[in-house]
Amino acid sequence: MQTASANIPTLPVNGVTFYLPQSIDDVKALLRQARQANQSVSVRGSGHSFPLTPQTETSANTMHIMLSHLNAVSLDKTTGIVTVQAGCHLGLDPFDPTKISTTENSLCYQLDPLDAQGRRTQPPGWALPDLGGITHQTIGGFMATGSSGGSTKFAFEDALLSVRVVYHGETDVEERVFERPATNDPNDPFYGAAFASMGLMGIVVEATYQCIPAFNIVGSEQTFSQSDCSMVDLFGPGSGDTPSLQQFLNKTDYTRLMWWPQASEQEMVIWQAARADAFKDWQTFVPKPYLEVPKPFGSQTLQDVIEWLAGKLFETIDRLPFFIELIIKRIFPKGNPTREELIRELEKMQDGMLLRILKFFVSQGEDQQFQDIWWNGLPMDNQMSDDLFPVWFTELWIPIEQTEAVMQFLKKFYQNPENAGIFSVELYAAKASEFWLSPAYGTDVFRVDVFWFAKNEENPVDYYDRFWRALPAAGFYFRPHWGKYLPDPNGPQGITYLQAQYPRWNDFMTLRQQMDPHNLFVTPYWQKQLGLS
């Protein structure tokens, strides 16, 4: 018998076969097939969630789907209401394995088109209130993990009006639209299913947003010594004209701080931007883009070479002790006490070298002013290549009232070089969310986003575990970003801990059971991380 999926194209990615449905009917046919074959179902967006994406790709008995062909955008230019299919990317995804993603078919471009120089050739269009640090993600993927940009004033999900979900009910495939309730009733299932649902409620096939008029941003990036920052009282309550960090996060439209806490650095790089009117003099507005990675002579090729070199240098030095140890073993007799000392010294030197490389290549190093169109300016990390300079994260969201106390704590915590590591930590904020499993549920949050260079040979979990354990022990009960490294589900910050952090956890799980009675969307990853059965 021919399977329902026989006419649906497939694509191998990392050795895994992905179905590429071309219509919602195809999605339904795939769900029926998965149900018959007793498979779990996973949708891949742009695959930017680590370790979720690679771990899901290796799970057995799972049907893998990409919605790359479901990328249509329908914009009402008068009202700014846009309906977008969930496989559409926010911006260009340069690493899209299907190669379907382009700037022109991305959501942001279609809301507010720009020419190749990043300038408008027509009056400003529409915008989303906020974007993350990159725009490679798909609509479905960004929303599923509750992703967010760096603002306590504006949130991406504030624009969300509804989502259409395809799922498998008791007997057959069904479709359901979750609409934002006119009354804002917090018990409405919209708040469980439409955002931060981890794909557990079914496949989101489209979303509708109320956009806002397009805007520009004007901002700066400045580097300060950790002990002498004139812009923000980093560790204190604020005084005179200098706001505390919490006050700064509350009053600034968009911001993020990149902290290099190592004893040799102790620097804070502060990126901040304010919204600016896009309609006034739009014909003459010339963007001055933010520059993250050094771009000699304005050349993209040279910028890529620099990033490639950074990765290669890092890998070489990362493996250096192994080779040096081999040589020393040959020279010194085994057990010679000076050998261990020598290696310790070399490792210290190595850490210093690795840090220099990361810092040199990640930070432009010079203060700068910039102005840009919203969707080119807000995603300030788009310039970092996922391929040449891959970074992994664990990101811990903490009620914003605790910002000052967290900063005091981290300052002490980082005095231990093992905690300070060799990379930076990103500090930013998000606006309180009504969505039940958003890590910002019910409170503005201060976010501690711990970076890990993915070409580092060690296991990031060993490093992250220091943060996962130390923060709650000091009274900071974080909620982790769903799309980044999560604590061991069986450890002290595992399933029981997570349940306690989310007042609507049980409501979410009840809705999940209604939407997925056969546990089709309970992939091994989410089964393990959330204790689902």
Ligand SMILES: Cc1cc2nc3c(=O)[nH]c(=O)nc-3n(C[C@H](O)[C@H](O)[C@H](O)COP(=O)(O)OP(=O)(O)OC[C@H]3O[C@@H](n4cnc5c(N)ncnc54)[C@H](O)[C@@H]3O)c2cc1C
């Ligand atoms: C370099 C980098 C920068 C980042 N910057 C930020 C940032 O500034 N702010 C922030 O909050 N996060 C950030 N992230 C995290 C990122 O936004 C999330 O990991 C996001 O989920 C990635 O989207 P994606 O399209 O790649 O989804 P994927 O990683 O492919 O999928 C994520 C989850 O969504 C599910 N899913 C995808 N599509 C659908 C669908 N249509 N229906 C149902 N479920 C679906 C998947 O099954 C999976 O469980 C960053 C990540 C990287 C690598």
